[in-house]
Amino acid sequence: MRWIRPLSPEVEETAAILGAKAHGLVVLQRLGLPVPPGFVITTAACRAFLRDGRLPGGLDTELAAAVADLEAATGRRLGGPQRPLVVSVRSGASVSMPGMMSTVLNLGLTAEATAGLAAETGDPGFARDSRRRFLSSFASAVGEPVPDDAARQLTRAVEAVFSSWDTPRARTYRELQEIPQDLATAVTVQAMVFGNRDGHSGSGVAFSRNPTTGEPVPFGEVLFGGQGEEVVSGAALTRPLRDLADREPAAWAGLLEALDRVESRYRDPCYLEFTFEAGQPWVLQARPGRFVGGAAVRVAVDLADEGVIGRREALLRVSPRQLRLVRTPRIVAEDGADVLARGLGACPGVAVGRVATTAGQAVRMAADGPVILVRPETSPLDLHGLAAAAGVVTARGGPASHAAVVARAMGKPAVVGARDLTIDVADASVRAGGHTVPEGTLVTIDGTAGAVVMGRARIGTGGADPHLDRLLGWADEVSGGSSDRGEAARLGAAHAALRHG
Amino acid sequence: MTRPHATGADLLVLHTLRCIGFAGLARVAEAAGLPEADVESELIDLGVAGLVSHAAGDFGGWGLTEAGRAADADRIAAQLETAGARPAVTAAYDGFLVLNPELLDLCAAWQTRSVDGVLTINEHTDPGYDARVLDRLTALDRRAEVVGEALSAALPRFGRYRVRLGEALGRARAGALEYVTDSTASYHSVWFQLHEDLLATLGIPR
Numbered sequence: 163m164r165w166i167r168p169l170s171p172e173v174e175e176t177a178a179i180l181g182a183k184a185h186g187l188v189v190l191q192r193l194g195l196p197v198p199p200g201f202v203i204t205t206a207a208c209r210a211f212l213r214d215g216r217l218p219g220g221l222d223t224e225l226a227a228a229v230a231d232l233e234a235a236t237g238r239r240l241g242g243p244q245r246p247l248v249v250s251v252r253s254g255a256s257v258s259m260p261g262m263m264s265t266v267l268n269l270g271l272t273a274e275a276t277a278g279l280a281a282e283t284g285d286p287g288f289a290r291d292s293r294r295r296f297l298s299s300f301a302s303a304v305g306e307p308v309p310d311d312a313a314r315q316l317t318r319a320v321e322a323v324f325s326s327w328d329t330p331r332a333r334t335y336r337e338l339q340e341i342p343q344d345l346a347t348a349v350t351v352q353a354m355v356f357g358n359r360d361g362h363s364g365s366g367v368a369f370s371r372n373p374t375t376g377e378p379v380p381f382g383e384v385l386f387g388g389q390g391e392e393v394v395s396g397a398a399l400t401r402p403l404r405d406l407a408d409r410e411p412a413a414w415a416g417l418l419e420a421l422d423r424v425e426s427r428y429r430d431p432c433y434l435e436f437t438f439e440a441g442q443p444w445v446l447q448a449r450p451g452r453f454v455g456g457a458a459v460r461v462a463v464d465l466a467d468e469g470v471i472g473r474r475e476a477l478l479r480v481s482p483r484q485l486r487l488v489r490t491p492r493i494v495a496e497d498g499a500d501v502l503a504r505g506l507g508a509c510p511g512v513a514v515g516r517v518a519t520t521a522g523q524a525v526r527m528a529a530d531g532p533v534i535l536v537r538p539e540t541s542p543l544d545l546h547g548l549a550a551a552a553g554v555v556t557a558r559g560g561p562a563s564h565a566a567v568v569a570r571a572m573g574k575p576a577v578v579g580a581r582d583l584t585i586d587v588a589d590a591s592v593r594a595g596g597h598t599v600p601e602g603t604l605v606t607i608d609g610t611a612g613a614v615v616m617g618r619a620r621i622g623t624g625g626a627d628p629h630l631d632r633l634l635g636w637a638d639e640v641s642g643g644s645s646d647r648g649e650a651a652r653l654g655a656a657h658a659a660l661r662h663g
Numbered sequence: 664m665t666r667p668h669a670t671g672a673d674l675l676v677l678h679t680l681r682c683i684g685f686a687g688l689a690r691v692a693e694a695a696g697l698p699e700a701d702v703e704s705e706l707i708d709l710g711v712a713g714l715v716s717h718a719a720g721d722f723g724g725w726g727l728t729e730a731g732r733a734a735d736a737d738r739i740a741a742q743l744e745t746a747g748a749r750p751a752v753t754a755a756y757d758g759f760l761v762l763n764p765e766l767l768d769l770c771a772a773w774q775t776r777s778v779d780g781v782l783t784i785n786e787h788t789d790p791g792y793d794a795r796v797l798d799r800l801t802a803l804d805r806r807a808e809v810v811g812e813a814l815s816a817a818l819p820r821f822g823r824y825r826v827r828l829g830e831a832l833g834r835a836r837a838g839a840l841e842y843v844t845d846s847t848a849s850y851h852s853v854w855f856q857l858h859e860d861l862l863a864t865l866g867i868p869r
Contacts (some may be wrong), residue, residue, distance in 0.1 A: 330765055331764060331765055332769060334772075334799055335768065335772075336768065337795060337799060338772045338792070338796060338799065339777070340794055341684055428851060438729035452719075454783075487783070508782075510783070510784065521684075525720070525722045528722070539869075540857055541684075541855065541869060542682065542683055542684045542855050542856050542859050543684035543685075543859070544684065544851065545684050545685065545847075546684065546685040546722040546723075546724070547722075549722055550721075550722045561771050561775070562764070562768050562770060562771035563767065564855055566769065566771065567767070567770045567774065567844050567851055570774040570775065570784065570844070571774070571844050571849075571851075573843040
């Protein structure tokens with residue numbers, strides 16, 4: 163086939179053609195990990211689509227053949243009245259462009275297929291829930307009425323994902339990040355696995371080590387009975403990853419195995435997105451953990467101690483610039499910490515203060531000590547409250563929202579898009595996950611991790627750090643320099659010696 | 664003799680305060696484009712009428728009362744209908760909404776950079792990067808001019824935003840980096856006040 167490749171361990175092509183997502187899935191398959199079957203439409207097809215304004219000739223035939231293969235592999239039919247095949251349709255360029263492109267999930271759930279899924283599972287509620295998710299996902303990605311023909315749904319979704327490469331926002335993002343405009347995105351089509359299937363299903367994200375401290379303990383969150391998008395978007399209240407061990411031991415064992423194999427392959431901590439359906443775990447995405455600050459230092463030292471990498475590589479893995487982040491305070495991630503809500507970290511740093519639900523209250527309360535302003539969103543009318551507060555939390559909005567921009571301008575820790583929060587100004591309280599938190603309650607926010615924690619949380623202050631001391635000791639050995647310089651200078655000298663030595 | 668649909672100084676000051684929130688005299692005057700002495704005189708009259716109040720303290724300033732907010736809503740709606748400007752302002756608002764996410768992305772890109780996928784503060788140590796953001800902002804500003812002109816033609820008071828946005832961009836390009844997102848007269852601040860003004864004018868709740 164010219165435009166389509168199956169997801170299989172034998173596929174040899176690069177991320178430039180398959181996109182990083184599909185390329186990563188192929189790697190997972192080679193590691194023997196459970197990946198839902200599927201295929202990928204290459205970036206070349208996207209470039210042809212963007213150039214000509216229509217899908218390239220022959221793609222429709224290839225798409226039908228690829229779907230037929232997937233139907234054969236799963237024993238299902240796309241849009242079928244019995245045992246319907248339901249698929250995810252995801253974007254994926256060779257470079258990461260978080261949140262810039264489209265995804266359509268639960269595709270194929272026509273009215274008839276939904277009835278078929280209900281009959282097959284004996285669970286009409288699950289089938290309806292999945293169709294509802296499909297309709298909203300299709301509407302936001304494609305923006306036109308949903309055809310009740312599964313093959314046409316797929317074609318429209320593929321076109322929409324291709325088109326999403328070229329929105330003004332995406333173009334601007336690439337220009338600023340110096341990403342070539344002609345890379346284009348691939349489209350990965352996979353059989354859906356349903357985290358919302360039953361009481362033994364769910365989704366989550368997991369790091370092979372703790373991303374805030376670097377400790378060699380798996381860390382993450384899990385949402386029982388939900389699909390992965392809810393976890394990634396922060397739209398749902400999740401449980402600490404450890405809960406999976408007690409509730410679904412088989413899925414937990416499979417996840418630990420996957421974390422171990424992928425970390426060994428990367429020789430670096432990894433991040434996985436996973437789903438378990440009826441107790442059976444599936445890996446949906448893998449990427450390097452990209453730890454920063456103190457966590458990056460600890461991992462480099464630990465991996466050297468474990469013999470995975472040498473000391474020279476350990477030194478090169480931490481940039482001098484990173485060392486400054488070691489000093490950015492973070493809430494120390496703890497399983498079972500009393501997390502009130504999660505959103506997106508919009509301005510790094512930690513703030514502890516009492517909850518205020520209006521700008522006016524923030525100004526009044528600030529006279530008696532630090533205040534955290536908690537709002538649905540902010541506008542210019544809240545500026546005096548933002549000025550008075552030590553930190554800000556909003557229920558809506560993303561990293562470019564008014565609250566995020568103003569908080570950064572003022573250098574205040576901010577968490578935005580904490581969707582689980584409801585702010586009740588009349589009642590002077592905030593609600594989340596069954597808690598009601600009255601105004602004046604002490605909370606801690608972490609503008610890196612995007613967490614809002616009850617009370618005064620344990621904060622990593624970047625004080626004495628034995629791992630950092632050891633790494634810098636190695637740096638001095640390599641550079642022959644002395645330890646009476648700044649930390650970044652010591653590491654920088656070692657880098658220079660390693661690169662030119 | 665005022666021009667048709669020109670906005671009297673009392674309504675201009677009242678409505679400016681509606682769109683910028685709590686503010687001191689200097690900020691109100693800058694936003695309204697009027698001399699401080701005139702603005703202060705209007706504020707005192709509005710205060711006597713119970714439409715605005717002044718709060719002391721570090722984060723104090725002038726702000727609307729509930730009555731002031733209601734009065735502004737009535738008067739600004741009446742102006743819109745009298746001028747027959749609703750269709751034009753509605754169309755301009757649709758144009759604004761297309762540009763708004765792009766502007767917000769640029770502001771975020773100005774303040775933050777993704778280093779290995781992790782959000783970090785832009786320290787403005789890379790002139791090439793900053794120049795790329797400012798170039799994109801300049802290109803966006805040119806597209807925003809179309810919206811600005813349509814608004815000014817419908818209601819002349821909107822012309823003040825074009826002046827203020829142009830000043831903010833000019834200062835930022837001249838090296839005063841705080842005029843992108845960080846000062847109270849920054850491009851982001853003025854843009855957001857325009858957003859607030861469009862919502863208030865059209866009577867759309869946030």
